[in-house]
Amino acid sequence: MIKVEDLRKTYRAGLVEVPALRGVSFEVERGEYVAIVGPSGSGKSTLMHLLGCLDVPSGGRYMLDGVEVSTLGEDELARVRNRKIGFVFQGFHLLPRLTALENVELPLVYRGVDANTRREKAVRALEMVGLGARVQHYPNELSGGEQQRVAIARAMVGEPILLLADEPTGNLDSRTGAEVLDLFQRINDAGCTVVMVTHDMTAASRAKRLLKIRDGVLEGDERV
Amino acid sequence: MIKVEDLRKTYRAGLVEVPALRGVSFEVERGEYVAIVGPSGSGKSTLMHLLGCLDVPSGGRYMLDGVEVSTLGEDELARVRNRKIGFVFQGFHLLPRLTALENVELPLVYRGVDANTRREKAVRALEMVGLGARVQHYPNELSGGEQQRVAIARAMVGEPILLLADEPTGNLDSRTGAEVLDLFQRINDAGCTVVMVTHDMTAASRAKRLLKIRDGVLEGDERV
Ligand SMILES: Nc1ncnc2c1ncn2[C@@H]1O[C@H](COP(=O)(O)OP(=O)(O)OP(=O)(O)O)[C@@H](O)[C@H]1O
Ligand SMILES: Nc1ncnc2c1ncn2[C@@H]1O[C@H](COP(=O)(O)OP(=O)(O)OP(=O)(O)O)[C@@H](O)[C@H]1O
Ligand SMILES: [Mg+2]
Numbered sequence: 001m002i003k004v005e006d007l008r009k010t011y012r013a014g015l016v017e018v019p020a021l022r023g024v025s026f027e028v029e030r031g032e033y034v035a036i037v038g039p040s041g042s043g044k045s046t047l048m049h050l051l052g053c054l055d056v057p058s059g060g061r062y063m064l065d066g067v068e069v070s071t072l073g074e075d076e077l078a079r080v081r082n083r084k085i086g087f088v089f090q091g092f093h094l095l096p097r098l099t100a101l102e103n104v105e106l107p108l109v110y111r112g113v114d115a116n117t118r119r120e121k122a123v124r125a126l127e128m129v130g131l132g133a134r135v136q137h138y139p140n141e142l143s144g145g146e147q148q149r150v151a152i153a154r155a156m157v158g159e160p161i162l163l164l165a166d167e168p169t170g171n172l173d174s175r176t177g178a179e180v181l182d183l184f185q186r187i188n189d190a191g192c193t194v195v196m197v198t199h200d201m202t203a204a205s206r207a208k209r210l211l212k213i214r215d216g217v218l219e220g221d222e223r224v
Numbered sequence: 225m226i227k228v229e230d231l232r233k234t235y236r237a238g239l240v241e242v243p244a245l246r247g248v249s250f251e252v253e254r255g256e257y258v259a260i261v262g263p264s265g266s267g268k269s270t271l272m273h274l275l276g277c278l279d280v281p282s283g284g285r286y287m288l289d290g291v292e293v294s295t296l297g298e299d300e301l302a303r304v305r306n307r308k309i310g311f312v313f314q315g316f317h318l319l320p321r322l323t324a325l326e327n328v329e330l331p332l333v334y335r336g337v338d339a340n341t342r343r344e345k346a347v348r349a350l351e352m353v354g355l356g357a358r359v360q361h362y363p364n365e366l367s368g369g370e371q372q373r374v375a376i377a378r379a380m381v382g383e384p385i386l387l388l389a390d391e392p393t394g395n396l397d398s399r400t401g402a403e404v405l406d407l408f409q410r411i412n413d414a415g416c417t418v419v420m421v422t423h424d425m426t427a428a429s430r431a432k433r434l435l436k437i438r439d440g441v442l443e444g445d446e447r448v
């Protein structure tokens with residue numbers, strides 16, 4: 001499903017170059033549940049953005065479902081992101097002028113799903129993360145952990161085949177976090193490939209494989 | 225230092241009322257190190273905003289250093305916030321058009337500190353959280369954990385007497401998180417009162433007292 005070869009990403013901040021990813025190679029089969037761990041600043045979110053087709057690498061190759069992602073045009077990339085991938089951002093990135101419900105409906109709006117069906121699916125996704133009573137709240141009327149859960153609901157509402165979750169439990173107490181991890185387990189059992197960046201070892205232990213990143217390179221790849 | 229009596233806060237979201245804090249009472253002596261724990265949505269950040277004079281309660285009283293906070297005018301509140309309190313927000317709230325260095329200098333700008341002194345202090349604060357090499361980066365050029373650490377540096381640069389930290393290690397790996405907790409311990413030893421909301425039990429165990437919040441009320445207060 002995912003094949004990454006010598007993947008590289010260098011940022012420029014002013015005149016300085018930051019080599020965030022310096023040649024990472026690995027494969028992920030369909031249906032796997034992978035955790036990515038490593039120190040702050042080691043390149044994890046950078047890797048996730050490349051896997052989610054949200055950014056382009058500076059070097060190397062990324063094959064998603066057998067297709068070389070760099071050969072895809074803008075429209076096709078947008079289509080892949082919308083139909084195949086669910087992305088939970090480390091910083092949530094909810095739209096501030098939309099309610100929780102409208103934020104979760106958004107991927108289905110882009111897909112052209114009718115208003116009734118998408119409202120129904122969005123409500124169900126929010127109920128699955130325990131936010132049935134918060135659907136009409138705006139992001140600034142939600143706690144940190146509630147915003148995080150809206151981001152999770154939005155990533156799952158379109159039933160993606162690949163869920164990319166960047167620090168999905170960082171703002172959740174252990175019980176709410178466990179509920180989210182149970183949810184990830186359920187969709188993984190249903191066939192969704194899950195790749196999760198986490199600093200939380202409890203969350204990492206729920207995965208079946210651990211990729212360790214340090215300083216932009218892969219320093220460990222273990223089946224657990 | 226802190227005395228809270230039957231503190232209440234009710235939000236309005238559209239036509240709905242959300243009683244986020246429903247009568248909380250406790251005292252914190254100077255120099256204490258307190259952790260606040262509880263489920264997502266239980267009222268912790270709401271309480272922190274009241275303690276940080278960033279919001280006004282709907283009921284009850286808050287005395288900071290013997291002064292009833294509701295009797296203070298806007299300018300005085302701003303002065304208290306700037307001179308006495310360091311606040312690490314759950315969502316960081318860095319200014320996007322300022323570099324890490326400029327963000328950390330901001331509390332000293334408001335205080336009228338000269339440019340050389342504040343630059344020196346801001347650089348030192350950033351070095352203390354391991355970001356000496358990132359001072360010229362803008363927030364969107366920083367990893368999640370780096371943004372969190374800039375927010376921590378900014379809260380500490382003015383040498384506050386009260387540090388309020390809302391989920392300060394949520395985006396940090398265990399080692400970087402431990403370094404931040406060591407830093408909090410050092411300023412606590414130096415006399416700063418520390419109140420930290422956390423979902424991380426390792427962080428909570430570094431405090432000497434634990435306040436447990438559930439559904440807007442205090443359900444536990446233990447010395448550890
Ligand atoms: N501006 C607001 N308007 C309406 N409701 C709000 C507002 N801000 C917060 N709330 C609600 O008040 C409750 C308490 O929020 P608070 O941010 O204090 O929770 P918390 O304990 O910090 O949660 P977390 O651990 O998820 O950060 C939540 O259920 C939230 O939905
Ligand atoms: N747009 C950018 N411009 C310049 N440097 C960047 C940019 N984005 C990220 N960086 C740098 O690249 C490095 C890797 O960032 P990345 O966000 O991938 O780290 P991370 O492993 O996700 O860290 P964390 O655990 O703190 O979230 C960091 O040192 C960061 O400062
Ligand atoms: Mg990251």
Ligand SMILES: [Mg+2]
Nearest residue numbers: 143144269314
């Ligand atoms: Mg909170």
